[in-house]
Amino acid sequence: MQTALALRGLDVRYGPVQAVRGVDLTAARGGVTALLGANGAGKTSTVMAVAGARRIAGGSVFIFGRDMTGATPDAIVRAGVAISPEGRRVFSALSVEDNLTLAGSVVGDAATALARKAAMMERFPILGERRKQLAGLLSGGEQQMLAVARALMSGPRLLLMDEPSLGLAPQMVDRIFGIIEELRDEGISILLVEQNAALALDVADHAVVLANGVVAAAGPPQDLKSDKLLQAAYLAA
Amino acid sequence: MDVILQQTINAISLGGVYAMLALGLAIVFSIVGLINFAHGDIMTFGGYGIFLSLAFGMAPVPALVVGIAAAVVMALTLERTAFRAMRGADVVTLLITSFAVSEILKVVFQNAISARPVPISLPAGWSGTYQVAGTTIGVVPTVSLVVAFTSLLGLSLVLRRTAIGMAMRAAAEDLEMLKLLGVRANRVVAIAFALSGLLAGIAAVIWTAQRGSVDPMMGFFPVLKAFIATVLGGLGSLGGAVLGGFVIGALEVLTQAFLPDSLSPYRDAIVLALVIAALLWRPDGLLPARSATRS
Numbered sequence: 468m469q470t471a472l473a474l475r476g477l478d479v480r481y482g483p484v485q486a487v488r489g490v491d492l493t494a495a496r497g498g499v500t501a502l503l504g505a506n507g508a509g510k511t512s513t514v515m516a517v518a519g520a521r522r523i524a525g526g527s528v529f530i531f532g533r534d535m536t537g538a539t540p541d542a543i544v545r546a547g548v549a550i551s552p553e554g555r556r557v558f559s560a561l562s563v564e565d566n567l568t569l570a571g572s573v574v575g576d577a578a579t580a581l582a583r584k585a586a587m588m589e590r591f592p593i594l595g596e597r598r599k600q601l602a603g604l605l606s607g608g609e610q611q612m613l614a615v616a617r618a619l620m621s622g623p624r625l626l627l628m629d630e631p632s633l634g635l636a637p638q639m640v641d642r643i644f645g646i647i648e649e650l651r652d653e654g655i656s657i658l659l660v661e662q663n664a665a666l667a668l669d670v671a672d673h674a675v676v677l678a679n680g681v682v683a684a685a686g687p688p689q690d691l692k693s694d695k696l697l698q699a700a701y702l703a704a
Numbered sequence: 705m706d707v708i709l710q711q712t713i714n715a716i717s718l719g720g721v722y723a724m725l726a727l728g729l730a731i732v733f734s735i736v737g738l739i740n741f742a743h744g745d746i747m748t749f750g751g752y753g754i755f756l757s758l759a760f761g762m763a764p765v766p767a768l769v770v771g772i773a774a775a776v777v778m779a780l781t782l783e784r785t786a787f788r789a790m791r792g793a794d795v796v797t798l799l800i801t802s803f804a805v806s807e808i809l810k811v812v813f814q815n816a817i818s819a820r821p822v823p824i825s826l827p828a829g830w831s832g833t834y835q836v837a838g839t840t841i842g843v844v845p846t847v848s849l850v851v852a853f854t855s856l857l858g859l860s861l862v863l864r865r866t867a868i869g870m871a872m873r874a875a876a877e878d879l880e881m882l883k884l885l886g887v888r889a890n891r892v893v894a895i896a897f898a899l900s901g902l903l904a905g906i907a908a909v910i911w912t913a914q915r916g917s918v919d920p921m922m923g924f925f926p927v928l929k930a931f932i933a934t935v936l937g938g939l940g941s942l943g944g945a946v947l948g949g950f951v952i953g954a955l956e957v958l959t960q961a962f963l964p965d966s967l968s969p970y971r972d973a974i975v976l977a978l979v980i981a982a983l984l985w986r987p988d989g990l991l992p993a994r995s996a997t998r999s
Contacts, residue, residue, distance in 0.1 A: 518884055519883075519884075520883065520884055539883075540883040540884050540886060541883070541886045541887065541888050543886075544884075544885065545886065549885075550884050552881065552884060556881045558873070558874045558877050558878065558881070559877065560873060560876075560877055561870065561873060561874060561877075565870050568867070568870065569867075569870050569871060569874055569882075569885065570885045572867050572870075572871070572887065573885060573886035573887060617885070620885075621885070621886055
């Protein structure tokens with residue numbers, strides 16, 4: 468089985484603080500891998516290190532089999548990785564359409580970028596309706612859709628999604644998880660970071676639980692769901 | 705009527721120079737958090753570019769173009785050699801770095817060229833006047849006004865309509881996110897510096913055309929005013945920087961024209977007192993930078 472992402476002994480440090488210690492993780496190609504754990508467990512640090520936005524203090528990152536340890540974010544994007552980051556981070560002073568155009572500017576071929584933008588507006592009709600509106604004026608759920616659409620503009624094969632459901636109304640959470648399943652069915656591999664473990668375990672094929680920067684458990688979702696001790700200790704469902 | 709029209713043109717043309725300098729400062733600050741004290745020296749370098757081109761027998765118009773290009777090259781050089789290494793450092797560290805760069809450049813100008821002003825002689829016709837409905841108006845202030853407006857308008861079009869402008873506005877909001885999209889941040893930052901250098905170069909052209917000389921401190925005072933303009937307008941706000949520049953320019957010209965002689969030594973104090981009053985009224989500046997509204 469070919470892997471979309473493999474982390475081997477990943478270390479991430481912030482000065483003296485070691486946020487991620489020796490994390491091993493394998494995300495299968497075409498599947499949803501859930502990365503779970505409490506606040507401060509090192510989930511976001513791990514994802515940001517994969518995206519090239521945190522310095523890797525030790526270990527290796529393999530993306531579709533290629534060693535991308537320490538690569539710059541633009542090289543990682545070109546290797547087929549995109550991120551919908553924690554807090555969505557849409558460019559609030561830019562219009563919805565400009566957010567997408569900007570993300571499409573890294574695509575070499577302008578016609579492809581235009582076609583993708585049109586496809587995003589069709590896929591997320593609310594973004595099409597609000598294309599001229601400033602992204603900062605969208606609701607939280609709409610911003611999350613924009614963050615996903617923006618990530619998809621580069622045509623990724625691996626999508627990193629950091630807390631996509633955080634702060635959203637239940638209905639919107641369902642919509643976002645529906646999108647995750649759609650994307651998986653289209654063949655995009657997904658690394659899903661979630662505090663909402665119950666939901667994440669429902670869509671995931673494989674799950675990794677972090678606690679204090681180390682891997683506390685890993686395995687099929689059913690096993691993790693049935694492990695009451697693990698649930699109580701780390702997932703607080 | 706005569707005086708009012710003339711002074712209005714003077715106010716707008718001086719304000720235009722401050723606005724261009726302030727906008728250059730604000731573009732760089734909004735993206736990399738650098739308050740660039742060496743901005744004045746970039747302008748001065750542009751002035752020396754004009755001086756040297758003329759000294760080597762170049763025609764006036766190409767010499768002015770060389771001056772502008774020199775300022776752009778200097779801005780890019782400073783970014784690459786001094787500021788890129790400090791990327792991500794805190795505001796104070798960056799500020800002190802720019803002080804150091806500024807001092808080094810002043811010493812280089814003094815030793816390589818002269819500590820005294822060197823003359824720049826542009827064609828006599830350029831400093832003439834013309835008549836509009838019986839009013840005498842200077843050519844240089846008028847041209848300055850047109851050039852400043854064209855530059856500001858052009859830059860605002862670049863920022864709002866082009867892909868690179870979009871990237872710069874996004875970078876001002878969240879540089880890391882821009883990188884995460886795969887956009888090469890170094891290129892965006894370099895272009896921001898180049899644009900700030902371009903504006904400083906155009907300001908140098910206007911300034912030297914009005915004053916007829918260049919000295920190592922040439923850029924210092926106008927850029928000091930431009931700093932005040934950026935704070936008055938709202939630090940990090942591009943529109944605020946332009947507005948602040950025009951306000952400071954207008955205040956200076958008006959106080960110079962209409963203040964009684966006995967008060968004229970206090971001109972700067974009066975202008976600054978007005979700025980402080982404005983900031984007490986609106987502490988974030990006249991047009992504060994848009995704070996990101998994220999949930």
